Amino acid sequence: MKFEIVWIQFLELVWIAVHTVLTYAYGALPSSVDSISCFRQGSICYSSVMKSLSDDNTISTTNIGSFMEVLQLRCLDINGHVVASLFRVLHTILKFLKHSDSELKSDFICLSINHILMVHWGSYYQLNVREFVNLGKDGASGLNNDSAQLGYLSSSLLQLLCSLVEQSDLEDINGQDMYAKLVDVVRKLATILQEQQDAPESLSQYLKHKILMIMVRLRPYIQKDCSYVVCWLKLLRQHFQDLLHGPILQHIARPENCLEGSPFFLSTVGMGETHYKSTQHLQRQAIYLFLSCCIGLAYTGNNVALQCSCKRDDRILGHRVQDCSDHCDCFGLSEISRWFQRCFIDTIFGSESSTDIVLCFLQLYMEEDDMLFSILLQLLDAPLISLKIDSLEIKCSELIGGKLFSSIFDPVHIFHLLLLLLHYDHLVFVDYLISKDVGVHCAQYLLRCLRLVNQCWHSFIDDSIYKAKIEKLNFKRQKTFNEANNISGSSIESPKLDSACDKKSKNKHQLFLNAKACLLSLKRTIEDLHKKGLFPYNPKPLLKSLARFEELCEQD
Structure with missing residues (x-):
């Protein structure tokens, strides 16, 4: 936190390295250091630290300019592993920020998403496809040796992007608008699936998994x-x-x-x-x-x-x-x-x-x-x-x-x-309810179901x-x-569609009788755990719904 400005500058340098390598791979070099200023202009969200960094002309023209000159001299053997490794560096930093619950996490997410939105996708595709073709030309033995590296660039970017769009990170209006802008990025990344149809099955599955996960996480924002x-x-x-x-x-x-x-x-x-x-x-x-x-x-x-x-x-x-x-x-x-x-x-x-x-x-x-x-x-x-x-x-x-x-x-x-x-088995529901991973969703589902059952009682019985x-x-x-x-x-x-239903059900009320016994047992178990202080959260809303269910059972 003490050297926050220097830390933000370091992140800027990493992203400028990404843009420079991609630009070099596309066959052209940046005309001037002034073009780097566009990486900061028009951003959706800024912290005071990022703004002060943007206003520091010395940092923009001297340090970044010298860095780019050295980088361009070193970019003699451009390949996807250079950019992929930089993406993995950024992903490692983000994992550390989330683990330590650092206040710098929001700045990192805003800066990274803004730079992803500015990626030159033409050069990205060229670098990605070129890597794929080169590996394919090496013959069967070369492909087997490097199959794990195939699609390394896309996998690394998707891994970073997936961590950036976790739903618990930016919940304010600016953050939601920024996430919505990623729809076009996901659409462009999805075309990779067609370009790498001959990739190993494990890589194809991984790319699909990450793209689907990103789409699921972006769903609330779009x-x-x-x-x-x-x-x-x-x-x-x-x-x-x-x-x-x-x-x-x-x-x-x-x-x-x-x-x-x-x-x-x-x-x-x-x-x-x-x-x-x-x-x-x-x-x-x-x-x-x-x-x-x-x-x-x-x-x-x-x-x-x-x-x-x-x-x-x-x-x-x-x-x-x-x-x-x-x-x-x-x-x-x-x-x-x-x-x-x-x-x-x-x-x-x-x-x-x-x-x-x-x-x-x-x-x-x-x-x-x-x-x-x-x-x-x-x-x-x-x-x-x-x-x-x-x-x-x-x-x-x-x-x-x-x-x-x-x-x-x-x-x-x-x-x-x-x-x-x-x-x-009501104990299975108890395990679901006290689970750290699914407890909240299970409780939501039970509350909504019990409310629906109360409204549609005759259909339930x-x-x-x-x-x-x-x-x-x-x-x-x-x-x-x-x-x-x-x-x-x-x-x-x-x-x-229903030829088997009548054969299976000996009693049209049997489903109701079994469900009644299960839910009433669940109510008694939750009450007992709550009295002993063993339930991890306040179950009173759920107990209230189960009590209403019990009343309807007695009336019926």
Whole structure:
């Protein structure tokens, strides 16, 4: 803290080194030291220290100028490892600042993001692709030796960027605006996935993981402008379609075996378990982000419409938003409708029921607790899809996939099936609630579910209401499906979404009775832990909701 100005100057020198190397690699040298001043002008946020540094002409013209001259002389053998190593230096500094909770962290984040926004992407791509080509020309042995270094530049930048956009860092308005500006950077970085299609599988998986993680972390900062959300959906369609449309219904989850062993183990025949796990992890990320964007476009909180720069400019972030001329929410609805048709309806002909669909979907997320509760919280808003479709003047047949998604992923029914997957073991919920990683999200989910159960009590105690709603929608879908086939002269049997539900349930109230026993046991356990001072936070809001649930059970 005592030498803060010198420390900021050092960071500036590191970033100037990055820009200088990239400029040199592109075939041209900076014309003058004065061009470096643009790195500080127009920044979104400044501290007093950064401003004083910017005003110090001696530092700008002498120290930085001498540094660049030396650097240019040394840049005789430019390669991606030079810039990648500098990115790793910056990432190491940021990790130290976060670990020590330093006040300099905000300055570091602001300065680094501003410089990332000013990267010359033409030179970056040239340096990155050149490294890839050179490694490929070395032959099989050279490629094997250097395969771990392939994409080192992009991996290092993505690692740094991912740490810069952690949601807990900058929560003020300036910080949110700065994060939103990174949407265009992510779009440009995503093109790397196409350029390195021949890269080793482990590198490709890592790049996808980091890009998806950055998109997930930026999601809260871009939700006010639906054009950014549409951009996210387009990126998912272009670069992650294999994950979005990958098989989910690989096996039907059964109550008697769903928790035995790893869910990955059931489908690892003929493929490496490690590869399968990483693919499933990416699939969880991609589907969560996709549903978050689609449901977010359908939700306009407090009756206030989202900002839409599409209406002001038909060129958003370098691409045309052709599907969004009137309402971005229509784009989101059509995307989720097509996704559900392709992943579920078009592949289910025969025995699978709507319950099987939800069970398999939940089991996909059971292996990662944090992702599980993230998707569960998101699916609580699934009914918004149906409400939005009803409010638009669009034929239901065009968005029947969205209507079925909204109904099949009914939050009350999902809550029942989650309890079933956990074998109605209330101690599992206790472990979730006291977990440092997922405790807050689990508590949020339980509070919202209990509030919803109180509002939809009859649906909670009688599962036949849920099945009737699905059957009604499926009849409409079947009618539309048959009409289309009659026109084409073909005939295919429509999927029987609930053919297995009646066979499985011996008593329509059995789900309710099991859920009741689990939740009342959870209430007693939390009360006991709270009285002994063993619960890590104040559980009174949750106990109040559980008490209301108990009252309704007694009345029923």
